[in-house]
Amino acid sequence: xxxxxxxxxxxxxxPTLLTALVFVYxxxxxxxxxxxxxxxxLPRYEFAGxxxxxxxxxxxxxxxxxxxxxxxxxxFIGICLGLGLLLAILLDQRIRAEGFLRAIYLYPMALSFIVxxxxxxxxxxxxxxxxxxVRSLGFQTFxxxxxxxxxxxIYAVVIAxxxxxxxFVMALFLAGLRGVDDAIIKAAQVxxxxxxxxxxRIIVPSLRxxxxxxxxxxxxxxxxxxxxxxxxxxxxxxxxxxxxxxxxYTFAFNRNQIGLGAASAMMMLFTVIAIIIPMMYSETRRxxxx
Amino acid sequence: MAEYVRSQSAGPQLIGRVxxxxxxxxxxxxxxxxxxxxxxxxxxxxxxxxxxxxIALPKALTLEPWIKAWGTAxxxxxxxxxxxxxxxxxxxxxxxxxxxxxxxxxNGYALTMWRFRGSDVMFTALLLGCFIPFQVVLLPMAQTxxxxxxxxxxxxxxxxxxxxxxxxxxxxxRNFYVTVPAELAKAARIDGAGFFTIFWRIILPLSxxxxxxxxxxxxxxxWNDFLFGVVFSSGQRQPITVALNNLVNTSTGVxxxxxxxxxxxxxxxxxxxxxVVAGKYFLRGLTAGAIKx
Numbered sequence: 001x002x003x004x005x006x007x008x009x010x011x012x013x014x015p016t017l018l019t020a021l022v023f024v025y026x027x028x029x030x031x032x033x034x035x036x037x038x039x040x041x042l043p044r045y046e047f048a049g050x051x052x053x054x055x056x057x058x059x060x061x062x063x064x065x066x067x068x069x070x071x072x073x074x075x076f077i078g079i080c081l082g083l084g085l086l087l088a089i090l091l092d093q094r095i096r097a098e099g100f101l102r103a104i105y106l107y108p109m110a111l112s113f114i115v116x117x118x119x120x121x122x123x124x125x126x127x128x129x130x131x132x133x134v135r136s137l138g139f140q141t142f143x144x145x146x147x148x149x150x151x152x153x154i155y156a157v158v159i160a161x162x163x164x165x166x167x168f169v170m171a172l173f174l175a176g177l178r179g180v181d182d183a184i185i186k187a188a189q190v191x192x193x194x195x196x197x198x199x200x201r202i203i204v205p206s207l208r209x210x211x212x213x214x215x216x217x218x219x220x221x222x223x224x225x226x227x228x229x230x231x232x233x234x235x236x237x238x239x240x241x242x243x244x245x246x247x248x249y250t251f252a253f254n255r256n257q258i259g260l261g262a263a264s265a266m267m268m269l270f271t272v273i274a275i276i277i278p279m280m281y282s283e284t285r286r287x288x289x290x
Numbered sequence: 291m292a293e294y295v296r297s298q299s300a301g302p303q304l305i306g307r308v309x310x311x312x313x314x315x316x317x318x319x320x321x322x323x324x325x326x327x328x329x330x331x332x333x334x335x336x337x338x339x340x341x342x343x344x345i346a347l348p349k350a351l352t353l354e355p356w357i358k359a360w361g362t363a364x365x366x367x368x369x370x371x372x373x374x375x376x377x378x379x380x381x382x383x384x385x386x387x388x389x390x391x392x393x394x395x396x397n398g399y400a401l402t403m404w405r406f407r408g409s410d411v412m413f414t415a416l417l418l419g420c421f422i423p424f425q426v427v428l429l430p431m432a433q434t435x436x437x438x439x440x441x442x443x444x445x446x447x448x449x450x451x452x453x454x455x456x457x458x459x460x461x462x463x464r465n466f467y468v469t470v471p472a473e474l475a476k477a478a479r480i481d482g483a484g485f486f487t488i489f490w491r492i493i494l495p496l497s498x499x500x501x502x503x504x505x506x507x508x509x510x511x512x513w514n515d516f517l518f519g520v521v522f523s524s525g526q527r528q529p530i531t532v533a534l535n536n537l538v539n540t541s542t543g544v545x546x547x548x549x550x551x552x553x554x555x556x557x558x559x560x561x562x563x564x565x566v567v568a569g570k571y572f573l574r575g576l577t578a579g580a581i582k583x
Contacts, residue, residue, distance in 0.1 A: 008485040009404035012396050016456050017412055023427065023453045024419040030430040043433065087317060090310050103569055104318045107325075109576060110565035112514035114531040115558040118538050119324045122331065122547050123344065133344040163324065171573055224423050227516040231535055245517075248425045253521060258429060265425040272423055 028269065034262035041256040052263035061239050062264065065247040068154045072243065073222040075158045076165070080218055081211065083162070084169025089199065091170070092177045102174070105167035113164065117231025120160035121147065124232075150240035153233045157225075157241055160232055165221060169214050176210035177203065216279050223271055244268050332356060332552035339547055355548035359556060363549050365536040366525075372553055374526055375533035379513060382444045382529070386451035387508040393452070394459025394504060399493050401460070402467035403475040404485070413464060419457035427454075428521050435522060442523050450522060451512045458511075459504050462575070466500035467493070499571075506568055507575035510561050530557045 038048045056062050087105060091098055108116060123129050126145040134142040146152035146159075180203055188198050226245035233241040235250070242250075244264060252261025327344055332355050334348040342349070361371040397416075401409050431450060432441070440446035470493070478488045519529040528536070534557045538550050565572050 005484055006406075009400035009406060009409075012400045012485075013409075013412060016393060016397050016416065016460065019453050019456065020416050020419050023431070024422060025415075027427040027430040028422065031426050034429060043429070083317075087314070090314055093307075093310055095310070095314065101314055101318055104321050106569070106573065107562065107565055108321065110510060110561045110572065111558045112516065112531050112561070114514075114516050114535050115554045116324075118534060118550060118554040119328050121538070122550060123324060123327055128339060128547065129344055136343045163321070167321070168576060171576070220421070224425075226425075227531070230516065230520075231538070234539065245423070245425055248428075249517075249521070252429055262429055265423070265428070268423045269426045272421060276421055 031262045031265055034259060035266045037259050039258035039262070041258070043258055048259075052259040055260055056263045056267070059260075061242060062244075062247060064239060065242040065244045068241060069222065069243050071154050072158055072161070072225065073219065075155070076161045076222050077215065077218040079158070079162045080166050080169045081214060083166045084214070085173050085204070085207075087166070087170040088173035088177055091174055102167075102171070105170055107167070108164045109168050111164070113225075113227035114231045116160055116164050117228050120156070120163070121232050124156050124159070147233060148237055150237050153237060153241035157229055157232055161221075161225070161228055164228070165218065169218070172210050172214050173207060176207045180206055212279070212282065216275065219275050220272065223268060223275075244271075328551045328555055332359075332548055332555055334548050336544065336546060336548060352548075355546070355552040356556075358546075359537070359549045359552035363537055363546075363553065364540050365528075365533045366540060368526060370526075372530060372533050372537065372556055375528055375530045376556065378444065378527060379530040382447040382451070383509060383512045386448045386455065386512050387505055389448070390452045390455035390459045390508055391501065391504050393456055394461075395463045395494070395497065395501070396489070397456070397460040398463025398465075398467050399489050400485075401464050402470070403472060403488070403493065413460075416457050416460055419454070420461065424454065424517055428517075432521060442525075442527050444527065446522055447518065447529070450518050451515070454518075455508055455511065459508060462500055462504045462507070463497075466497070470496060502568065502571045503575040506564055506571050509564060510572070510575075513561050533557075 033045065034043055035052050036047055036049065037044050038046070038051065091101060095101065124144070124147040126132070126143075126148060131142060131144040134144070147156040184202060184206075185198055188202055193201070224245060225243050226249065229235055229241055229243055229246050230249075235242045235246045244267065248261050248264040248268065251257040251264065323345075330345075330348055331339065333351050333353070334342070335350070335352050335354070338349050359371060360373050360376075362369060363371045365372070365375070401413055435441045435446045435449070438446075438449075440449060474492055475488050478492055483491070514531060515529070516531045516535070519532040520535075523529065523532070534553050537553050
């Protein structure tokens, strides 16, 4: 009886562990293997070396996707962090109806990126959307056609992405602000520090861990961004707003280039790992201090 | 709390307050604008859309776009609206949420109340599953679903969402049960209660708050998923998000923005409803799931 009881926890966990081993780790190896083959429409398993990676990095479209990830990632992360922090600080000033405002800032998080993309696609379309609106107000030459302009369409993705995710960053910062130790602020005030100085020197620096989590989450969202681009621009015009995720989907599932798709998926994995390892490192270091 | 800073900046600086409120309201307007535009556009006729502008109110309300989006709009070659896809989503989201939440609860319980050698390693290995970009499992999973005879089926989508949701649900319950005193389980064990008895009689009755958080999180994630839906299903088996995207991209005839918007609202309504009803739990899941995930 006791032996059964002590085995039960492991027995209960084993299916989950097995699925993780097979469907996460096993599949990563599988994809890794595919990325070293000549697979096109059907998977093949003869080793072909780094051909797919070479093809990948000789592909203009892949470079566009990478450049777009750089543009989208840095703007999306930067604006979300900045605006999120600003909103949190403003909301932390004993605001009436704080709960109501917070709810407004946060509701986009409940929506699918597909819904967000569809809505912004309509708003940003030049013919009848925002451009038309401003023109009908009398500014006849006003132009806002990023969504249909190669080279600008990725910035349209930034607008919609920021709209979706800033509220969430705001919520993280607000929780952080509520946790700042009063005693330190009081001490600074005794020393004659003004509110601006207290914010820039004491409160914001003490939010460092929140900054860090928010940064990781946003980077993660940016690298995985797929739905938003699909719904907003479809990667277009042409492939000007492609991201690695849409590149992978197009080549693996629409163009029958399984090997190339696998190689691009592996590159995405490496990017995520490159971001997470420093995080793990800093987490353990912080845990060591605490 | 930044109480002291606030009490200092309040006081005579009325202008400061005005600026703060204006900024907050300005941002609120920016956040509400798309929702407003979606709703009004979905109630306009096409003529109204062409003659008016983005933020003008409908001249006459029409429900035609909604009826069309639900019942007759074309998604690709199929012209039966979104109702079938909406039902598809319901039929795979509900079981996937229930199964993944239940397994997550059992896992969390086993990991915290019955710690054994290697349980931490096990948890870490599981946790890493939250981080991977799913692109890296798509190709093998497509093959595997084919082998298992689950390609393009509701069962396949349930399977995929359960498998890749387990890391999150386990995490939720594990982090919740860590805060439950282990003495509870220990005392029961001395009284002769077994693994499942303790779970059903002691742990589960403590769990409603985390169950709500987990169910809401999973529901939102799975309902809103597009990647798995678009890769692992096709035609009339597709979930609502994929159908919405097809509807918007179906370029036959006149572009019907009002139908697009009605369709987008239909696709977003269930999760929006959950948010309105249980916003507190929604936020809790978001922070818990996101900080770790």
